[in-house]
Amino acid sequence: MTNLKVHGSAPLDLEGDLASLRDDCARTARHWATPAPVTVPSVSPSRIHGVRVPPASARLLDAMSDYGD
Template structure:
């Protein structure tokens, strides 16, 4: 059995519905810290090699229309 601990005077709704989600999220948001965003480092084209595409996939892609068709 799970023991549920409530810290504060917020009513606990175990049978919550979609209407209660915004309030639940607003109460939980201060407890979570978002990690700092890091931009991915660019990869040199000379490091990209060894990509193989099965012939069936290549034929499928070749048969697809280009953008804007």
């Protein structure tokens, strides 16, 4: 079930258009904090030795037509 409780004075517009959606996003964007970017060091190719896949996962992928055929 959808929770339609509104916190704040903004009207709830369930049948709005793109402009009202953009307004809603602009109004809520200032409440969201963006995390600091995470820098991950690259891995040397000499440390890459292949991928190990559990047998159950390999059977699952083999049974999928997109991957196994």
